[in-house]
Amino acid sequence: MKFSFTDEQAEFRNVLRRFLEDKSPTTEVRRLMETDTGSDPDVWRQLSQDLGLTGIHIPEAYGGQGFGISELAIAVEEMGRSLLCAPFFASTVLAATAILKSGTEAQKKAVLPGIASGDTIATLALAEASGEWTTDGIAMTATQQGDRYRLNGTKSFVLDGHTAGLLVVAARSEGSAGRNGVSLFTVSGDAPGVERALLKSTDPTRKIARITFSDAEAELLGTEGTTAAAIDSTLDVAAICLANEMAGGADRLLEDAIDYAKMRVQFGRAIASFQSLKHKAADMLLDVELAKSAAYYAAAAVDDGDDDVPAVASLAKAATADAYMQTAIHAVQIHGGIGFTWDNDTHLWFKRAKSSEVFLGGSAYHRERLMQQWNV
């Protein structure tokens, strides 16, 4: 269903929207963004145990709900809309997908039920100081010691890396380069040799950590040195989910800006009646709807098993990132001076848009990747 949602999907969205309106109003967002953990344990418990969201795309055999990426995408779109502060993207989107694509049957059975139930909060530690979400960017090394491994190196830009109980870490065999020799490992968040630092993030609703590994003990996921394809495909799913999250945020920004314009009176009339503003709003709506089309199409492409998922993932990431940022800039402008104040909520989404622009790779990177995927 690349171009429409089923009645069940639409109902799922409605339920979720109501839940998030209730649990994640901007007063809560503002409260949680000032904390170090950046999440409310009660809300996390409800969204994982009552709604089953944390296991949404995890197969039932591993304790999940067994839905597709389209349903996962609806969930993150709604979370992007409400700016939910929770380690959902880290744990369910990134870590669970990486384990699903790289772990052995026994490992999936051992680890995924905890993520699905929300009891385990996991994350994916891939990028390093260079800020690249590619296998080429992995410098960190793994050395085998008996049936365990030792990791050495530093990961950065790790979502919720300071609180996650389980780290899925990308590293390479010593002496390897490029796509060869890359593997994923699991490391306990509190293992000896793991040092975690919460970084100051532009978007305070998205917590980011730097993690240094010094001879940290790790378990190999799957087979050593053969994980590049699994990482690529995890990153495709992640980019598609981020695209949907961004579409949700952009939609909300547009809605709030138009509501404000209808209310705000200058020169004796609502500013929403001025053509200069109406034309800007029409362009914003076009940007947002085009972005949604890309995000929805890409999620359905994964579920349909399409060959061109890498291309549409990059297309959707670049399209939605540009649209989100542009919408945020316009939204501040429509609010006028008040849009630049801390008390006005627009900056909360503006910052998410800015952070999302570069998270998982910027638009220029994804456009170039699209060109390569299309053999241009």
Added chain:
Amino acid sequence: MSEHTEESVRAEVRQWLADNWDVNLPLLEWRGKLVESGWGAPHWPTEWHGRDLPVGLVPFVDEEFEAAGAIGVAMIGIRPLAAATILAHGTDLHKEKFLRRILTGEDTWCQLFSEPGSGSDLAGAITKAELKGNTWVINGQKVWTTSAHRAQYGLLLARTNPDLVKHQGLAYFILDMKQPGVEVVPLRQMNGHASFNQVFLTDAEVAPEFMVAHDGDGWEIATTTLMHERRGADALKKFQKPSSRPERIFREQADEIKIALEPYTWYPQRAGRADLVIERAKQTGANTDPVIRQEIAKVMTLSKCAEWTARRARAAQQEGRPQGPEGSLGKLASSYVAKTSNNVHTMISGADAMLTGEDSPMGGIIAEILISTPAISLAGGTDEIQKNIISERVLKMPKEPRTDTNRPFKDVPKNLAS
């Protein structure tokens, strides 16, 4: 009427075609039989060349015609708009005189709405209709009139009473184009084509019985025509492929299609031809330039997103769900695709963008793109009008205060030339 099913309709059409379709008939004779049978316009009323078939079943009739390779009625150009307007608002005299010849293709029609002084603001028409004795006498100028030089009849919007407010002082006429007071002059566009005409009306005459509905109803009737114009945007495409079969009937039809499509040869180019971007980049080697690669990716992304958005709108329609905002955005999206494609084609072509005609790449296609894309932001509702519609109807933003609807039309400021 509702006892029809897909199967029963298909069977009936198939049988009728088996009994009647004959490639050796002249086109007009075949169309005459077709119109009599009601299969040419099956959703029309039975008394007016139709069969009262529910609209939802018409595609199955079309498919059976296609499967049999049979030629349908001449619903192309302005004819379908004229027919829809006459069916909705015309008198029995209008229906008697015009409908059959619309279906057979004997008459060609044109639409006389736009004027030099009223483009986006169609209701600002100042072409005058005055009742002198028992005849309406028309004076004024119309513009952007496709096929006016071939048309027997024109759908005319004219002002009968400037003392009334703008939208009330208008009437809608069926104008005989083949009379001394009607002068048709081709209008040359910036891309060199002349797809449209200017029509000068000097004491042209219309008998009172060829007013559609009543004096003062002009705007309402014009709205019906425009609604069908928007809805039928795809109807043209359906007829674009004439058969290559040698029999006379197919040659006659091919000529008819060729004439009808004559104004539109450059239309693909006005859309910017994003479909040629990658091919051209590979041809010229521009695909190795990292800056141009970024621009190619941008235009292809925009073009894909526009295509997928249109498919979302269509899916909603097919599933009978209310369309979301995606349904109102297609035209504006096309404008941006066209503009962006134009930029990228220029980057790819480099200095070749200075050349036109056979000296330019792809036998002139690229040059035609570079100077034709402004049209897509103008024709059928400018980008600005589209944005007003989107902001007012979808986003529910208030209208600008108006100064032209609260006083007699004669007191409304107008263009100097008029």
